Amino acid sequence: MAASVTSVWGVRVLSKIIHGHLLPAAAVRHQTVRSRFLHTAPVSSSAVSVSEEPDVLYQRLSVRVKGHDKAVLDSYEFFATLAAQELGLNLQKAFEAPKHIDKLTLLKSVHIFKKHRVQYEMRTHYRCIQLSRVTGSSARVYLEYIERNLPEGVAMEVTKTAVEKIPEHIQKPLWDDGKQETPSQ
Amino acid sequence: MATSLVRQTKLLSIVTSQFNSAACFRNIHCTAACLKNRAARIRVGKGDKSVTYEQAYHPHDIGHRKGWLSQHTSNLQGEDEAAERVVEDVFIRRFMYGTFHNCLADEVVIKRRGNLLVICAMMIQKLLPSKFYFLIGYSEELLSHFYKCPVKIEMQTVEEKVVYKYL
Numbered sequence: 144m145a146a147s148v149t150s151v152w153g154v155r156v157l158s159k160i161i162h163g164h165l166l167p168a169a170a171v172r173h174q175t176v177r178s179r180f181l182h183t184a185p186v187s188s189s190a191v192s193v194s195e196e197p198d199v200l201y202q203r204l205s206v207r208v209k210g211h212d213k214a215v216l217d218s219y220e221f222f223a224t225l226a227a228q229e230l231g232l233n234l235q236k237a238f239e240a241p242k243h244i245d246k247l248t249l250l251k252s253v254h255i256f257k258k259h260r261v262q263y264e265m266r267t268h269y270r271c272i273q274l275s276r277v278t279g280s281s282a283r284v285y286l287e288y289i290e291r292n293l294p295e296g297v298a299m300e301v302t303k304t305a306v307e308k309i310p311e312h313i314q315k316p317l318w319d320d321g322k323q324e325t326p327s328q
Numbered sequence: 329m330a331t332s333l334v335r336q337t338k339l340l341s342i343v344t345s346q347f348n349s350a351a352c353f354r355n356i357h358c359t360a361a362c363l364k365n366r367a368a369r370i371r372v373g374k375g376d377k378s379v380t381y382e383q384a385y386h387p388h389d390i391g392h393r394k395g396w397l398s399q400h401t402s403n404l405q406g407e408d409e410a411a412e413r414v415v416e417d418v419f420i421r422r423f424m425y426g427t428f429h430n431c432l433a434d435e436v437v438i439k440r441r442g443n444l445l446v447i448c449a450m451m452i453q454k455l456l457p458s459k460f461y462f463l464i465g466y467s468e469e470l471l472s473h474f475y476k477c478p479v480k481i482e483m484q485t486v487e488e489k490v491v492y493k494y495l
Binding site: 209210211212245261266293294295298 | 363365391395396399400401403404405406407439440441442446
């Protein structure tokens with residue numbers, strides 16, 4: 144399929160651009176030298192597969208990233224939105240959900256001193272990137288690229304909303320064939 | 329005399345408030361010794377102790393002036409296995425401290441990307457480069473067999489420990 148071919152080539156070109164601008168030089172050098180540990184599948188033009196069955200269509204692809212450091216999430220959002228623009232996907236919105244703070248109050252001392260406590264908190268910041276009207280193959284390529292470049296300490300949740308055809312048995316409402324029905328007793 | 333048990337703190341505060349109005353300005357510290365925070369802090373001394381950037385700033389500066397030493401996702405909201413990561417981290421730090429004896433310039437930074445475990449360390453140029461390479465390979469092999477995941481060590485060497493200030 145033409146769309147999947149262009150998207151694969153787009154990813155390969157994009158990786159050079161993104162690695163040059165956004166990742167620090169040390170990481171780039173390291174990835175090229177120590178590739179024996181990364182077990183990446185070789186991306187060649189023969190990996191493009193053409194199949195007869197129609198592609199899955201997604202009405203909305205929602206990527207939610209969470210992390211402790213807001214600056215890291217800012218740069219990741221810039222990276223993901225740039226990747227979506229380069230691949231030609233429609234970016235619906237990219238917003239920041241309110242943070243969640245987990246607080247613990249513990250005793251400061253091992254033994255006695257009940258009045259002296261220590262408070263810890265764990266902050267989780269969120270970012271949401273929503274793409275609309277994405278095909279299955281584009282979604283797969285985009286998600287693979289995004290996931291491979293997730294920074295350490297950042298977790299990602301993906302929600303896909305697919306568009307399906309209405310199944311045949313409920314395509315027509317029952318009351319249209321009402322004359323053939325007989326009430327059961 | 330039958331006097332009610334007055335708390336030492338209240339009695340002394342009454343005494344000191346009477347004294348403060350006069351020329352005497354001595355205050356008595358009478359709270360329990362637990363009041364001060366001592367975690368990860370190097371106490372100010374005579375000015376002869378050299379201290380790195382990591383040691384100079386206190387734990388409340390993490391996120392503001394300091395970064396995180398161990399980066400993984402298990403402490404986020406809705407994620408688990410935090411305790412296993414902590415145990416692994418402690419073992420890795422002790423292992424690095426022991427394998428590279430007296431060579432560590434600063435704390436070891438541990439990053440986890442998916443399955444990959446990246447250990448970033450700053451070393452003093454105490455050994456020959458060939459010895460460093462051997463120890464890096466040895467640590468990577470041993471830790472990857474131990475933790476059943478690929479382990480990478482990213483090392484940077486420095487001539488001397490980088491001093492931030494003297495306390």
